[in-house]
Amino acid sequence: MTSEQAPPVGTGAVAEPAALAKVVSRQRAELDRLRDQVAASAVVERAKGALMATTGCSPDAAQEALVRQARAGSRTLLEECWLTLGALMPTVPPAVDPVTELPAPAEPRTSPAPPGTAETLGRLGTALVHVGSAQELAGALLDHLAPGVGADAVLMYRRRPGHGLELIGYAGVDATLAAQWHRVPPLSGFAPLETLKTGEPRWLEDFARDRQDYRLIDEPPGRWLSRAWLPVATGDATGETTGVALGVLRGQDAVFGPAERELLRAVARLCAGRLTALGAPAEPPPSGFSRTVQTVLDALPGAAVLLTPLRTAIGEVEDYRIEAASPNAVDILGRTGRELVGSHILESYPSVAGESLWQGYLKALDGEPYEGEPYVHEEVVAGATVRAAYSVRATRLGDGLLVTWLRHDLQERQEQRLADMQRLGNLGWANWNLITRQVTWSSQVYTILGRDPGRGAVALDLLPDLVLPEDAHALARAVSELARTGGSFDVPFRIRTGNTVRHLRAVAEGVTAADGMVVEVHGFVQDLTAQRSAELALVDSERAILMQRGILEAERALATRLQHALLPLPSGPVRLCGLRVEVAYLPAQVEVHVGGDWFSAIELPDDSALFVVGDVAGHGVDAVATMAQLRFTAKGMVTTGSSLTGALARLNFLLLHSRDSQSTATLVLARYLPAERRLVWAQAGHLPPLLVRAGEVRRLDRPDGMLLGASADPVYESAEFRLEPGDRLLLYTDGLVERPGEDIDMGLARLAEAVRTAEPGTLDALLAAMLEGERRDDVCVLDIRVPVTDTE
Template sequence: MTSEYVPAVDTGAVAELAALARIVSRQRAELDLLRESVAASAVVERAKGALMATTGCSPDAAHEALAQRAEAGDRTLLEECWLTLGALMPTTPAAAVPTGTGSAGTVPAAEPLAPAVARETPGRPGTAEILGRLGKALLHVGSPQELAGTLREHLTPRIDADAVLLYRRLPGDGLELVGHAGLDATLAAQWHQVPPLQGFAPLEALKAGEPLWLEDFTEDRQSFQLIDEPPGRWLSRAWLPVSADTVLGVLRRREGAFGLADRELLRSVARLGAGRLGALGAPAEPVASDLSAAVQSVLDALPGATVLLVPLRTGAGEVEDYRIEAATPGAVDILGRTGRELVGSHILESYPSVAGESLWQGYLKALGGGEPYEGEPFVYEEIVAGVTVTATYSVRAARLGDQLLVTWLRHDTEDRQEQRLAELQRLGNLGWANWNLVTRQVNWSTQVYTILGRDPGRGAVPLDLLPDLVLPEDAHALARAVSELARTGRSFDVPFRIRTGNAVRHLRAVAEAVSASDGTVVEVHGFVQDLTAQRSAELALVDSERAILVQRGVLDAERALAARLQHALLPLPSNPVRLHGLRVEVAYLPAQAGVHVGGDWFSAIELPDETALFVIGDVAGHGVDAVATMAQLRFTAKGMVSTGSSLTGALARLNFLLLHSRDAQSTATLVLARYEPAERRLAWAQAGHPPPLLVRGGRAHRLDRPEGMLLGASANPVYESAEFQLEPGDRLLLYTDGLVERPGEDIDAGLDRLAAAALAAGPGSLDALLAAMLAGERRDDVCVLDIRVPVADEE
């Protein structure tokens, strides 16, 4: 006897399947009822359209007339509609519906006719005749495209309709060309879908809810976006709303206005078109299939983002879009719609970025081959609580019957969060630590072992033993902080040092306590941070500041010494002095206010031979060395001229002295002048110095410089002298280059500026001249000798 294995029955699964079967059965019954309802609605709309075609009445009036007939004949509305369609159209519009006075519930018999002032065009079909023929023709129209052709066929004999267009409004106020006649295929394709253009005539008519008559082509093209290819093809056109979302356009090659009768005819035709479009049934909301309904009931209970897609194919069988049949509550599109709000929308409407991407090809592959498609992860931006958040997703698509089940998978897992935490610790050079004081369990991140220089194989250190790892001089402070935290729960932030190999690291420990309900500390968490780099930078900064302070002290001492030397060597007179009948005023201004340290200098003395010596010079540089060189040249020049040396000989000897001084790199410029009062004759020589300025008789001019090279530049220089006679009222200015030089300016410009300032200042004091010349920043020392020859009444 053989034993046979009988698998156990999962009663729960059987119950769920049975329940699902009952749900599907109920939904199928509801679907059948819905289909019957849709079919009945289509019959009613067709009957309304037939009645509107023969009478030109409104949709509501046609429906009321059918209801009255059904009640009078003791028939249902559906039976009355079938009878109306079977009898086609009555030949007389007045016999089609009850007549009345135009009150609610009746159809005005004269509605489709033009007002009395709207006259018919002789030789052309009348309004009633056109509407009668059109109404019968519309019964055989099966699409908006056929409707446009039928309208053009019946309107052309009356109003020369060269083209008829039907546009339907899309979400977002775009328009779609759903029917056309009289347009070539290229132009129809070009204007098939139109974005919400400002001034596009069909859209403007829909927004206004009133007909738009464009009868002056030249003016209209300035105000509206016109369908016009080639330009000037249609010279007049009319756009009439057919319904809230459909508009009828009639385009004519001939120019001129639409007459009153033609306008009334087009309004009646628009109402007929509305009835026929209603009978055709602009695609209603898609009815869910049994499979879609079952899938939706399952998706309602699922997390994440999953949608069931139905492919929408062209006539050639190619997939041009997908319709969403079911969606999980977590699915969301770019418009913010979620879950069941997405059902019925299209993929390219809800997720336009899918078009043309590898994801689209993946959908086609899964739909055609049967193998599931799973795309590579990609980064996607989404708005969460008004903030842009980036997340990583991948998409999986699997075939389900002739439909497609698509799932978006988010990859923000714990692994990714741990990776981010590790990167944060590495970049911040810190690591987290956790001590459980009850279980004595210790957890350190990898970065803590790295910072402390501890082998992970040796394990983490309990909190009370952490001070054993630090330098002895820092251990006491850390131990006290740890003890205080364990006893009272007081957090700490303590710096300390450890030694790793031959190096010392500067660290920081921050910790806080987690206490039980009775206040007992049960857990401690915190972090350890390596501050060695920051501490090294701080110490280097302190050393630099200390060195700067020392250097500043040295410089201050040197400046003070140079100032004392200069003051001792170059005393400045407080008032103008008299030298052999000349009035001499001196000014010295250092580059840095209040510190008299520089290489500029002067001499103005009477010599033993009853002459006067004037010297002005400029030693390159500043500081003690410049002051020392200045003193050497000043006293040597006075001694040489006083003992009988000529001006040029003195310059040659000063050049030799400077070349053989302790600082052979020094150079200097100089002017030497000897004044003989008996003849008022001034002889002078110069070594590379700016020329003196002579002011005489209301004119100022620079003296021509005799030959002379600056001191210390050459071992064999040539120096020459010149002389001239001073006259009463003359003013002679000897100065250093700091008075006239400016950065980026030619020296001649500064000399011209000095001449102008000397004339403007007049015979007044030297202060006015200096104020005019030294306004603004000054980068060099300034020294000036102002020599005046008094007139007779001043002597």
């Protein structure tokens, strides 16, 4: 461009490129429109040629046939042409589409690149020809709608008898969720059902509002933020129009644009013809046999249905279809009689899925009649909830089952309940009419009074003649007062039947006329013999318990005084031969609070110290007596010069020849020589002392020694060691460490840990760490410490 031709500087220089852009855009749109027209014309001509080649008709006749078929199917001419070409194409599609000259899919389920509306419908029409079921149809729809409208899932529901819905095909949804929504009763706010009722699409594009207005298929919540439901008008086997709801679910939060809505409407029209060809929504029409059975059931008063088994591919029964139903048959949705026909048994009566009833149906199909156990069902009668009992019966009829529900008579059941109550409660009812003098007793009253029913009932004023003389006056006064003034009475009395006296109770009340006159008395008689016998036995038992408690308390008091006299406890730590000694004794918290544990800590005449801890088996006075005998004998023997082992041997002999030769005891004897700081000790079946030195805790190795009273020939040995300043020695009985069900080594380890960690000082800290809960045995502890300094 020369300088003379350059446009002037200013607004014109900017406006011209914008105008050029608009012109180019219009030209491109016009070019796209012409291209679509050419492609559409090519499709129409191809469809006409295909019809001419297969039927031999003229071009005009082919054109009229296509127009007529499109009008009958509520489709556009282009859509009808695509369906015609798809039906006439071979099973394996060509590598290149001859019309669009685009690569054709290798299989119907292959997802194509995002095409335009015409291309999408063309490819979908070709793919629909090769689907063999509603499930395959859903998969093909998802493959071809995913690029065009962003579909993430496709669902198809068909209307069922009773206005419920059944899922016949799905894609993009897992099998578990599909099973949960397989059958949907006629619920309000369910978009597919609303779509079929109105015949208009539902565009759900505001998730927050839609989840409040509709029941959404949504797992997990928020998975699909927009969805569309479109009606698909199909024909059934009888030629009547039925319906399928096509659902397209998307994860994106966006509205469906005009082009997307038009595409989905066209897809719904394409699916209508294919679903009709597949026969998906068609229910088999009732047979002549079913109509005959329905006529019979219409005249029956009870609840009965005729069922046809629905089987899987391998012959297993997965459900039953109701072919006929009596007027009184009703399901959980409130449908009755013929409204149930065509529905499935698991939809109408979910409880049938119970194992026993389901197995009973299968046995009945094999020819063995089935009668189930009665079950209780609640129903509303005149505004009140009534529990009624039913029994289910099933028998084979033709290729199906005739199932009936038998309701048990309420009056009969009430009478049976009353009889059971009288028998179990050992009571019977009675009625006296004071005007007609008619007396009526239940059979249980004759049984309670021991009266032969052949002798008849007794008048009210003669009732006191049946009781013991000492009780007759009170009953006669109560009867006379009731007959005169009305009111009621509750009187105990006794009767004699054979050699047995029975305790009874009579309760009655009067019925008065308008003038206040008593005209009728009704009540009951109850046998309280068993209850009275139990009361008397309880009184005797309480008396025996109180007596035993007194004996135990006296024994406990005696044993406690005896133990305090025999085993006095020092008020605090004591000094023995330069050692600091602290004593603890805790009786068991069960039974008598005295036992056989004891200790001794004394200075001997030779300026040594004797320490003893022992444990006699058992509790009570006998254990205390044995403890005293051993305690004083041991001190006496060692004081008079016996060695420790010699004293143990003599104590064993004493125990074997005592009045209670069955007693046993354990014992530790220790003698401390202060000049040498030497401790000599021996034991008879007792736990080893615990030595604490420089922060280390260890158990002393036990010398040989068997418990006292176990053998006539025991061997006892002694051991010795030197105590150092700061040492601590613990002598104790097994009540300190034993726990039920626990090995003794665990208790000893727990004691060692408590000695290491417990607060030093008094013995109380150690006892608190070791003793928790209830003590089942006595506890006796000698805590011996060697001072570090003489002033300690």
